[in-house]
Amino acid sequence: MDLTPAETKMENFNFTLLKKDSLTQARLGEIRTRRGLIETPIFMPVGTQGTVKGMLPETLLDLGAQIILGNTYHLYLRPGHELIRQLGGLHTFMNWPRPILTDSGGFQVFSLGKLCKISEEGVCFQSHLDGSRHNLTPEFSIAVQEALGSDIIMAFDECVPYPSTREYVRDATERSTRWARRSKSAWRQEEGSALFGIVQGGMYEDLRRRSSEDLLSIGFGGYAVGGLSLGEEIVLMYDIMEFSLPLLPEDRPRYIMGVGTPEDLVEGVARGADMFDCVMPTRNARNGVLFTNSGKISIKQSRYREDPNPLDPECTCYVCRHYSRAYLRHLFQANEILSSVLNTQHNLHYYLDLMKKIRAAIQEGTFTEFRRDFYRKRQQ
Amino acid sequence: MDLTPAETKMENFNFTLLKKDSLTQARLGEIRTRRGLIETPIFMPVGTQGTVKGMLPETLLDLGAQIILGNTYHLYLRPGHELIRQLGGLHTFMNWPRPILTDSGGFQVFSLGKLCKISEEGVCFQSHLDGSRHNLTPEFSIAVQEALGSDIIMAFDECVPYPSTREYVRDATERSTRWARRSKSAWRQEEGSALFGIVQGGMYEDLRRRSSEDLLSIGFGGYAVGGLSLGEEIVLMYDIMEFSLPLLPEDRPRYIMGVGTPEDLVEGVARGADMFDCVMPTRNARNGVLFTNSGKISIKQSRYREDPNPLDPECTCYVCRHYSRAYLRHLFQANEILSSVLNTQHNLHYYLDLMKKIRAAIQEGTFTEFRRDFYRKRQQ
Numbered sequence: 001m002d003l004t005p006a007e008t009k010m011e012n013f014n015f016t017l018l019k020k021d022s023l024t025q026a027r028l029g030e031i032r033t034r035r036g037l038i039e040t041p042i043f044m045p046v047g048t049q050g051t052v053k054g055m056l057p058e059t060l061l062d063l064g065a066q067i068i069l070g071n072t073y074h075l076y077l078r079p080g081h082e083l084i085r086q087l088g089g090l091h092t093f094m095n096w097p098r099p100i101l102t103d104s105g106g107f108q109v110f111s112l113g114k115l116c117k118i119s120e121e122g123v124c125f126q127s128h129l130d131g132s133r134h135n136l137t138p139e140f141s142i143a144v145q146e147a148l149g150s151d152i153i154m155a156f157d158e159c160v161p162y163p164s165t166r167e168y169v170r171d172a173t174e175r176s177t178r179w180a181r182r183s184k185s186a187w188r189q190e191e192g193s194a195l196f197g198i199v200q201g202g203m204y205e206d207l208r209r210r211s212s213e214d215l216l217s218i219g220f221g222g223y224a225v226g227g228l229s230l231g232e233e234i235v236l237m238y239d240i241m242e243f244s245l246p247l248l249p250e251d252r253p254r255y256i257m258g259v260g261t262p263e264d265l266v267e268g269v270a271r272g273a274d275m276f277d278c279v280m281p282t283r284n285a286r287n288g289v290l291f292t293n294s295g296k297i298s299i300k301q302s303r304y305r306e307d308p309n310p311l312d313p314e315c316t317c318y319v320c321r322h323y324s325r326a327y328l329r330h331l332f333q334a335n336e337i338l339s340s341v342l343n344t345q346h347n348l349h350y351y352l353d354l355m356k357k358i359r360a361a362i363q364e365g366t367f368t369e370f371r372r373d374f375y376r377k378r379q380q
Numbered sequence: 381m382d383l384t385p386a387e388t389k390m391e392n393f394n395f396t397l398l399k400k401d402s403l404t405q406a407r408l409g410e411i412r413t414r415r416g417l418i419e420t421p422i423f424m425p426v427g428t429q430g431t432v433k434g435m436l437p438e439t440l441l442d443l444g445a446q447i448i449l450g451n452t453y454h455l456y457l458r459p460g461h462e463l464i465r466q467l468g469g470l471h472t473f474m475n476w477p478r479p480i481l482t483d484s485g486g487f488q489v490f491s492l493g494k495l496c497k498i499s500e501e502g503v504c505f506q507s508h509l510d511g512s513r514h515n516l517t518p519e520f521s522i523a524v525q526e527a528l529g530s531d532i533i534m535a536f537d538e539c540v541p542y543p544s545t546r547e548y549v550r551d552a553t554e555r556s557t558r559w560a561r562r563s564k565s566a567w568r569q570e571e572g573s574a575l576f577g578i579v580q581g582g583m584y585e586d587l588r589r590r591s592s593e594d595l596l597s598i599g600f601g602g603y604a605v606g607g608l609s610l611g612e613e614i615v616l617m618y619d620i621m622e623f624s625l626p627l628l629p630e631d632r633p634r635y636i637m638g639v640g641t642p643e644d645l646v647e648g649v650a651r652g653a654d655m656f657d658c659v660m661p662t663r664n665a666r667n668g669v670l671f672t673n674s675g676k677i678s679i680k681q682s683r684y685r686e687d688p689n690p691l692d693p694e695c696t697c698y699v700c701r702h703y704s705r706a707y708l709r710h711l712f713q714a715n716e717i718l719s720s721v722l723n724t725q726h727n728l729h730y731y732l733d734l735m736k737k738i739r740a741a742i743q744e745g746t747f748t749e750f751r752r753d754f755y756r757k758r759q760q
Contacts, residue, residue, distance in 0.1 A: 053716065054717040083686060095703060337721065
């Protein structure tokens with residue numbers, strides 16, 4: 001292994017592989033950061049605008065959240081990274097004491113579609129808030145993330161839409177590699193954060209391989225697999241995970257970005273992923289879509305009108321211990337704030353508890369049985 | 381005192397006057413209900429639709445809430461009182477173990493304006509949700525409140541708009557007295573709730589006197605002063621409190637309905653009131669208007685953009701201990717759920733803490749000093 005300076009700063013960021021599953025690629029590990037330990041595989045709740053929507057930080061800690069994600073694009077535009085720096089950084093600003101991973105802002109900017117324009121230098125985009133024009137470069141993305149006080153900083157990359165031509169994906173991936181190098185140069189390692197690179201290459205195995213090799217030669221504290229927001233193309237996503245994850249070094253955390261459903265987390269872990277983030281549990285919660293051990297339910301359905309049972313009889317969360325489906329349906333129908341609060345709390349409990357169970361199963365050498373039972377319950 | 385059967389059921393509902401202030405009409409007392417003790421003077425947070433907007437019940441308990449108010453009109457229409465009864469009553473439904481007072485539904489129905497029609501029998505109104513037609517009578521209001529499992533039930537009355545002619549007020553007040561008698565007949569005392577009568581009579585002292593005498597002769601567990609939502613007419617409201625409250629028996633709790641600002645609470649207590657409810661702290665919170673020891677502030681103002689200070693440096697609440705004005709402004713600007721949650725928590729703390737301080741001052745015989753200091757801080 002090429003030991004770049006990043007990896008020598010053991011006190012700030014360090015990954016330990018604790019156990020490998022014998023039948024799958026699943027791994028148990030831990031990441032030590034300057035703001036505490038993260039057990040992997042881990043799910044990171046998304047706190048886009050300096051808050052995980054509807055959740056107090058204390059509730060997140062109670063739920064077992066060990067790290068959350070902040071969105072650079074949103075925080076840069078509002079309230080502004082310099083303001084957050086001035087107020088002591090994002091942790092102080094939002095009262096979250098544990099690690100924060102920030103994305104590079106790239107994904108959101110590229111999601112703006114026609115409002116964004118790419119060049120070798122970076123991206124010019126228009127704010128979704130007021131239409132104002134901004135430039136995002138690798139150097140600026142890193143500077144913003146550092147101003148926020150992020151513990152895990154993501155290199156700036158282009159997230160290529162799916163589907164795209166091979167030629168476009170190749171050019172974009174090569175540019176992302178150049179941006180990754182510039183990100184690393186801009187990164188002020190001495191401040192104590194870690195920097196992750198992001199593998200791109202779309203659905204093309206050789207481009208993914210090339211991207212991985214290039215990123216490895218630059219050297220990062222961890223590696224992410226990007227460009228996996230493929231909509232309904234689940235099989236393709238699993239395929240990309242399957243050929244991309246083994247390309248990454250065993251002694252670094254592997255992060256699958258923006259994924260996914262509970263099934264995706266189980267499958268990602270089985271393919272060797274350590275970290276996940278997704279808005280699904282929180283966004284679905286606000287739309288009344290709730291995760292249970294027997295699958296998803298939509299709480300607004302009239303079948304729950306008089307239902308005195310908890311959301312998920314198997315669930316031990318605060319919501320399932322204290323409220324009926326009928327009450328949760330009422331709150332949703334009445335458009336009450338508490339609907340979003342309770343639903344989010346339940347869904348995050350579901351996701352975080354799922355990861356906890358996955359870690360326990362890997363520890364006990366029963367991950368394959370766990371995975372089988374997980375699907376069996378859903379088919380009932 | 382005419383001891384009606386209501387007053388003999390001491391185990392279910394009992395008011396004890398603990399102390400009277402020497403300079404004002406302020407009183408310290410306690411109400412014992414089947415669901416626990418209420419210290420008076422008390423403020424009751426409003427939980428219109430089976431939730432105090434944005435608050436977990438546990439948070440309300442932490443804040444020192446001892447009783448909350450539920451709205452009969454809203455709960456009757458959605459999700460329906462029979463459904464709530466079937467699910468174990470409002471306490472179980474919403475996970476609130478302490479006392480609940482329900483209004484009669486009258487105030488909301490009369491607020492519908494042209495969508496409501498009054499007769500001797502009761503009121504015919506159209507739902508604000510779907511335009512469907514419903515009848516509300518004294519008997520039905522009591523039945524709905526009993527189905528909800530309310531601990532303190534309000535008699536059904538007509539809340540006369542201000543201003544109204546003396547003739548209209550007289551007729552309405554007399555009808556309300558007849559409705560109060562029917563409310564008492566319909567009330568199933570054996571179920572363990574208390575029933576309160578409501579003094580009406582608008583701004584007319586003689587009509588208020590007449591209303592009080594009539595209600596006293598019917599006999600209730602407590603007495604409310606209704607019709608005090610007078611908009612900007614604060615002096616008139618204080619006048620009505622001043623001549624209405626002494627008409628009520630000393631050994632029964634006196635409840636000022638739908639009032640008010642922090643100043644109104646202090647003035648109501650000084651005039652002999654024991655109980656208050658108002659949507660002001662919760663509704664204002666959602667609009668970014670926050671109560672502090674030096675007066676109200678609107679958190680959206682740009683002056684708070686970079687302000688690292690707590691909302692109220694004198695406040696000891698969770699929000700003031702953990703968040704800056706800049707963060708609260710950001711949450712408000714970004715339309716985040718947590719904005720309503722934190723703002724509501726702060727404002728309810730302010731109201732409940734104010735009442736706690738008022739009780740301590742009456743206990744210590746320093747209410748007049750407290751009242752003077754309260755205004756002095758606001759003028760700074």
